[in-house]
Amino acid sequence: MIFQKPTAKIALENNEELADNYAPVNDEVETVVGPSVNVEGDFASEGNIIVKGSVAGSVHTSKFLSVEVGAKILANVRAGSAKVAGEVKGNMKIKEVLELDSTARVMGDIEAKTLIIEAGALLFGKVSMPGLEAGEKVTRSRGFGKKTEEVEPSV
Amino acid sequence: MYVYLYDNFLRQKKFESIVKALEVRLTDYGIAGKILRLANYTDAKQVIDEELKRGAKTIVIVGNDHTFGHVLSRAATCDCTFGFLPVGPENTIAGVLGIPVGVDACDILSRRLKERLDIGWMNNRYFVSQLHVLPAKVKVIYDERFAVSANDKMEVVVCNLQPFFWKKNQKDREDNVVHPQDGKLEAFLRPLTKKGWWGYKYEEPSIFPFEEMEIVGAEPFTVEADGKVSKELKVKIKLAHGKIDMVIGRNRKF
Numbered sequence: 001m002i003f004q005k006p007t008a009k010i011a012l013e014n015n016e017e018l019a020d021n022y023a024p025v026n027d028e029v030e031t032v033v034g035p036s037v038n039v040e041g042d043f044a045s046e047g048n049i050i051v052k053g054s055v056a057g058s059v060h061t062s063k064f065l066s067v068e069v070g071a072k073i074l075a076n077v078r079a080g081s082a083k084v085a086g087e088v089k090g091n092m093k094i095k096e097v098l099e100l101d102s103t104a105r106v107m108g109d110i111e112a113k114t115l116i117i118e119a120g121a122l123l124f125g126k127v128s129m130p131g132l133e134a135g136e137k138v139t140r141s142r143g144f145g146k147k148t149e150e151v152e153p154s155v
Numbered sequence: 156m157y158v159y160l161y162d163n164f165l166r167q168k169k170f171e172s173i174v175k176a177l178e179v180r181l182t183d184y185g186i187a188g189k190i191l192r193l194a195n196y197t198d199a200k201q202v203i204d205e206e207l208k209r210g211a212k213t214i215v216i217v218g219n220d221h222t223f224g225h226v227l228s229r230a231a232t233c234d235c236t237f238g239f240l241p242v243g244p245e246n247t248i249a250g251v252l253g254i255p256v257g258v259d260a261c262d263i264l265s266r267r268l269k270e271r272l273d274i275g276w277m278n279n280r281y282f283v284s285q286l287h288v289l290p291a292k293v294k295v296i297y298d299e300r301f302a303v304s305a306n307d308k309m310e311v312v313v314c315n316l317q318p319f320f321w322k323k324n325q326k327d328r329e330d331n332v333v334h335p336q337d338g339k340l341e342a343f344l345r346p347l348t349k350k351g352w353w354g355y356k357y358e359e360p361s362i363f364p365f366e367e368m369e370i371v372g373a374e375p376f377t378v379e380a381d382g383k384v385s386k387e388l389k390v391k392i393k394l395a396h397g398k399i400d401m402v403i404g405r406n407r408k409f
Contacts, residue, residue: 001362016404030362030364031363032360032362032363033303033359033361033364034304034344034345034346034358034359034360034361035343035358035359036304036306036346036348036358037304037346037358038303038304038305039301039302039303040301040302040304041300041301041302042300042301043300043301044300045364052359053361057301058406075222138283151396
């Protein structure tokens, strides 16, 4: 094979530095709950969690939680940020961003800083966001900004 | 003083040249020492303890993953520095430790960059590379907080230093690799589902990093740790922090 043309594959094999850069993406270890696996109890992890099976109890991570299509969570969830494409029955408290895909089904209250809901997602529950409290005083302006008056909310 | 523990397979003629090259390089560096050959039934701990009494400071394992596991699972508690010269096939741990296979490993040994490694503890013994529970109906309890079960049989692999290779199915040509990280043990659970009348099919693995876990089975299940096979009903696995003082390479993966 002396006269073989250098193909991309051979070039990659010859260049160790390049080959290192093309390492497989699934090299990182994180917690993965595979399909047909059932988790029961207080499920907590320090890293990212990917759920493809079912979880009952409670889920807690300070980082990212991904609930894949077909996954079922019957638990209260606390996470740094989350993306839901499966089913969640329980309250969700997300520090940063919560994203609901079109296949998501959420039955429970949601508390998140940022909420993104794709068309088709099903949600049954109360949504609350930090920065806008229920008992907050509403500032109403009268006239053209000349005089302001604080009014207690009627609800 | 250095003591070198050679695996039995290095007697084969095909390894003659590489072993000779290793010995030459070690002599060049001035770190050549006593050579002992391990047989199948040699108790590594006893051998190492005797050598330590005679003044040995560094024990160097020469062989592959099996040799590494065989020696360190028994001699983990010995108070000395360990080195590793990987030779021949089946050397996956060497890559994790950043040690090249062959003569170049001598350069790493001579540099003596040391690190304390964590190892796994199972029931009453240590394991260094991997613990494997063959497919059985088992339940896994993590850190006494949550339990993981499957509908049918489940295969459990706990990795300490040895990376975990798996294929999605039989047609999958490339192995998927997960490199273990230090400070945690990684458990890979692969449930089996019935396929047709006879066969079983492996599902995608679940991955759980942990420090303590328990595997409980209704019936005795087979456990293989560093090549030693036993039948157990309950296995408690823990991480023992910083047990082994080891010479490693700069390109280590942790």
